[in-house]
Amino acid sequence: MFPIIICEDNKIQLEQLTTIVKNYVLFHNEDFQLALSASKPSTCLEYLSKEHPSNGIYLLDIDLNADMNGIELASKIRVSDVQAKLVFITTHDEMAPITLKYKLEALGFISKDQPIEKIRDELIENLILASARSIAVSQAKQQNFSFAISSQIYNLPLNELLFIEPSDIPHRLKIHTKTGEYEFYGKLGEVNKRYPQLFRSAKSALINVDNITQYDGPRKLISFENALTCKCSITKVKELKHRMKIER
Amino acid sequence: MQVDTKAYIFQLFTDLIFFYVFYNLIETHKISSRTQAINVLITPIILCLNVLFDFSVYGLYIIVIYLVIYRFKFVLPAINRLLFSGISLIFASLVTNALIVPLIDHTIKQGWNYILITQFIKLCILALMILFFKNRINALFEHQAFGYLVAFLQCLMILILYFYIQISHKVGIFNHFTLGTLIFIIIEFLFLSVLFVLIYLRTQQYYQDKIEKQQLENLRFYTQQLEQSQIELRKFRHDYKNMLFSAYELAHAGDLKGVEDYLSGLTNYSNRRLTGQTDRYQDIGNIQELHMKSILLNKFLSMEQLNINYHFECQIPVTKFSINPFDMVRLLSITLDNAIEAVQEGAKKDIKMLIYQGQDDLTIRLENSYSGKSESFNRLRKGGVTTKMNHSGLGLSILDDIRHKYQQVFISQNYKDSLFTIQIIIENET
Numbered sequence: 306m307f308p309i310i311i312c313e314d315n316k317i318q319l320e321q322l323t324t325i326v327k328n329y330v331l332f333h334n335e336d337f338q339l340a341l342s343a344s345k346p347s348t349c350l351e352y353l354s355k356e357h358p359s360n361g362i363y364l365l366d367i368d369l370n371a372d373m374n375g376i377e378l379a380s381k382i383r384v385s386d387v388q389a390k391l392v393f394i395t396t397h398d399e400m401a402p403i404t405l406k407y408k409l410e411a412l413g414f415i416s417k418d419q420p421i422e423k424i425r426d427e428l429i430e431n432l433i434l435a436s437a438r439s440i441a442v443s444q445a446k447q448q449n450f451s452f453a454i455s456s457q458i459y460n461l462p463l464n465e466l467l468f469i470e471p472s473d474i475p476h477r478l479k480i481h482t483k484t485g486e487y488e489f490y491g492k493l494g495e496v497n498k499r500y501p502q503l504f505r506s507a508k509s510a511l512i513n514v515d516n517i518t519q520y521d522g523p524r525k526l527i528s529f530e531n532a533l534t535c536k537c538s539i540t541k542v543k544e545l546k547h548r549m550k551i552e553r
Numbered sequence: 554m555q556v557d558t559k560a561y562i563f564q565l566f567t568d569l570i571f572f573y574v575f576y577n578l579i580e581t582h583k584i585s586s587r588t589q590a591i592n593v594l595i596t597p598i599i600l601c602l603n604v605l606f607d608f609s610v611y612g613l614y615i616i617v618i619y620l621v622i623y624r625f626k627f628v629l630p631a632i633n634r635l636l637f638s639g640i641s642l643i644f645a646s647l648v649t650n651a652l653i654v655p656l657i658d659h660t661i662k663q664g665w666n667y668i669l670i671t672q673f674i675k676l677c678i679l680a681l682m683i684l685f686f687k688n689r690i691n692a693l694f695e696h697q698a699f700g701y702l703v704a705f706l707q708c709l710m711i712l713i714l715y716f717y718i719q720i721s722h723k724v725g726i727f728n729h730f731t732l733g734t735l736i737f738i739i740i741e742f743l744f745l746s747v748l749f750v751l752i753y754l755r756t757q758q759y760y761q762d763k764i765e766k767q768q769l770e771n772l773r774f775y776t777q778q779l780e781q782s783q784i785e786l787r788k789f790r791h792d793y794k795n796m797l798f799s800a801y802e803l804a805h806a807g808d809l810k811g812v813e814d815y816l817s818g819l820t821n822y823s824n825r826r827l828t829g830q831t832d833r834y835q836d837i838g839n840i841q842e843l844h845m846k847s848i849l850l851n852k853f854l855s856m857e858q859l860n861i862n863y864h865f866e867c868q869i870p871v872t873k874f875s876i877n878p879f880d881m882v883r884l885l886s887i888t889l890d891n892a893i894e895a896v897q898e899g900a901k902k903d904i905k906m907l908i909y910q911g912q913d914d915l916t917i918r919l920e921n922s923y924s925g926k927s928e929s930f931n932r933l934r935k936g937g938v939t940t941k942m943n944h945s946g947l948g949l950s951i952l953d954d955i956r957h958k959y960q961q962v963f964i965s966q967n968y969k970d971s972l973f974t975i976q977i978i979i980e981n982e983t
Contacts, residue, residue: 403907456913485967
């Protein structure tokens, strides 16, 4: 069950959105439920602290004519409902696409500057997408490598990960992926415990055996794409070869 | 005072080694093993010269080492490091003399014990200097504005010391007057330091003025843009009143279809009029820290001049951050410069920037199109975030410098589908 929460300061528009959602829920009531339609962000926050909805779908305006705008409200929602699906409904000139995409992981944004039929179609599309995402997330959890930098959580597909090594800054680890690199606080041993599919090829390396491009026996050097390499300790060579054979 | 000849030559030899090792330890440039070998092979020749002449041979040694390592490239920090090694050795020798000479009997010939103890004390002093000064002195040498000044002062110091030692040897007071010598050096050092501080302050002032002037220029540009959008807005308000009036008239006449057409026309009109350049500067108002605002305005101006499509977002006000504002300026200016440089090469010139003040941290995300191959991206990753040949790795060294300086700074990079992304997270101080 996905609760739907709407926050829009303009009464007429709030009414319109609520009607669209109500009509839609009427025919899909097994999946969705209209939980709240509010004109003030404070009402919305009160609801959050009282009911603690999870997996909610939130339809928000950005300019709320209140002490808080839709983006701040959304970041508060994220804290209380981690899996929240955010959809912004806003006018063209308030758009902040990168903020919405990367910082709030918004599912989508719908422009108000278009006919109501179009808004309805986009809204319904987003609702369907939201439920599909929520289901996909629970299945994909195992396939992701997740870590936190400061308060931000990153999820990288495990098959893109090449290897992890200690950073030049103490207590930090550096992740090399097919497309980039990231740093976070952690210990190789603990990471290995969480992800036993990774292989500890040396004291200072935790590798993804699937992505090895070449192993140089005499030099004990494991190569990955992008010309990245790391060491394999003598005691681990046998296990490495064994693991590589299974993969191939 | 007389010293055993073999022991004396041993002393000269170890001094040379001390010098070379000291220089190697403060050098930040990677020296290849071949160069290293050439330098070691040169040492015996220098030793012979040193035995025949006096310690002015070190001047030659410095020149030779420099030429072997850097050929004919001009690298000021390296010159400074070599000069500093020389001064350190002289300083260590003089301090050792001051410590040891009063304790020994001048009438008898000194042997190996004396030399070994001397060299040991010298080694300790040099080691302490490395331990305490290495990073500080290198930071000073890398400082572009003061490189020449420091080199000049160091040369002056060496010259004065050289002539002082020569004269005191000639007069014959060198071995008796060691404490005096030490005091002389300290006074000279203080004198040069005061000179340095004076010039340093003046230069600092000069740069401060320059920065302020630049900031003023940036703000002037910003004001111009704001005025421009203010004028647009006024024009729009004028038109829009007229339009509402017409719509009212149509409604009054009962022409509903006419009103609808009219209103959709109005929407189009307002979208056209009010977006565009007014949008670009909307979010910069949320950057309330002046240094940061100024550097951003500066870079946006150059992007505009270079016809780069840029997009900037900052939705939540940034008032302060947990790193020094000047480091923030360095950080932004190097990442933006790199992005500007990277987009020049491609047909698409897109830069997108996001600054987001969260509850626990500040995120700076910069995306730019980059048409180079991913191989060259890896070279970038390894060698530094710049492709300028004569500039190798400076960008990276600045970012690395900041990463090491602040525990709370995290930098990630990504290159995918011709899009290079760098993300910098700065945790708020707790």
